[in-house]
Amino acid sequence: MRRRLLVTVERWPLAAAFTISRGSKTEAVVVRCRIEEDGAAGQGECVPYPRYNETPDGVASLIETMRDAVESGLNRDELQSRLPAGAARNALDCALWDLEAKQTGTPVWKLAGLPQPAAVETAFTISLATPDAMAEATRAAASRPVLKIKLGGGDGLDGERLEAVRQAAPEARLLIDANEGWRGDVLAQHMRQAAAIGASVVEQPLPASDDIMLANLSRPLPVCADESVHGADSIAALAGRYDFLNLKLDKTGGLTEGLRFLREARAHGFGVMVGCMVGTSLSMAPALLLAQEAEFVDLDGPLLLSRDREPGLRYEGSRVFPATPALWG
Structure with a gap:
């Protein structure tokens, strides 16, 4: 089955207002990617950050520009040169790691050559x-x-x-x-x-x-x-x-x-x-x-x-x- 990319903007209310020197917010607005292939699915989430001129809709649209490439089999190494550093690439990259873990039955820490994580x-x-x-x-x-x-x-x-x-x-x-x-x-x-x-x-x-x-x-x-x-x-x-x-x-x-x-x-x-x-x-x-x-x-x-x-x-x-x-x- 050909890959399928799903992109959604989600809003998660905060328990209390979160305030830093640049302002306050009462919700976390995130963009979630899901990549499905042959019965497996990987997902990733990013948080667009206005400090870097990112918006949820803008990040979601940037991810959408990668739809054809992702659904045609884009891998993580290729992604690094196709998108700049930032929230959009984060969501896609993490979704691709998760997809490989699900398809191979191998946890990401092993795929990345890392020690088994602890609390x-x-x-x-x-x-x-x-x-x-x-x-x-x-x-x-x-x-x-x-x-x-x-x-x-x-x-x-x-x-x-x-x-x-x-x-x-x-x-x-x-x-x-x-x-x-x-x-x-x-x-x-x-x-x-x-x-x-x-x-x-x-x-x-x-x-x-x-x-x-x-x-x-x-x-x-x-x-x-x-x-x-x-x-x-x-x-x-x-x-x-x-x-x-x-x-x-x-x-x-x-x-x-x-x-x-x-x-x-x-x-x-x-x-x-x-x-x-x-x-x-x-x-x-x-x-x-x-x-x-x-x-x-x-x-x-x-x-x-x-x-x-x-x-x-x-x-x-x-x-x-x-x-x-x-x-x-």
Whole structure:
């Protein structure tokens, strides 16, 4: 039977508004690919990101341009040169991995030459809000060992937010994420404040266009690139500016490039965070394979939804377990 490609845009309500320095949202809008062939089916999910000029309809349309190629037998290697890095390629790439796993009866981790995955501990995100509201949200999540704290409010209150969060969760490991929301005149001060409360890392403090400022910064704690890094080819230029890189499959354009990204990051001496956009368990499942080697894991997307895909990943507190074949891989 000839292959068949199905593309759908889905909306998943969030349990609460999710706010970062660039704005808020109350739902996760994802694009899901399903590729059927000879009684087997593989699926993948992506989260279009406005920061990179992506929209759900635009990403779905880009995937549709690949219909003839996919249904004629396009493979993962060919896909890398047919679509640019980004959400559309991620959904297709992960669907092709899943399809091969289903057709061969071999899990993706074996197909990729990776060790068998185990459960990992993920961060849980505290959205940007007033210091009091963030303290309240942190207290509600204080039993979680790792918290990602969204900052970059631009209102002069980030120092108060840091203090409020630390008081609310004195034992938690804190990952600070400014989402490009700081500027050069406050960078050193906020970095010192983050170090003073015992944060583990500061993620993307400056706009990507201002990376050069980090080269000469005396940093009291490590700095992680997110918006500044995409595929493996973007890694070398960040040497001396960042200590860690946030690997997100919606940026790399899928697991195939994610594997190359991980190798390249290690070759250049970077630590790795494996992160996500806000999506369902289908978005997280491929990233969990890469998270096995990461120093930081931020795959809490399903925990932020009011409901997840069924079947979904199993979360026990902050521990997330590998996908079953019924979901992916």
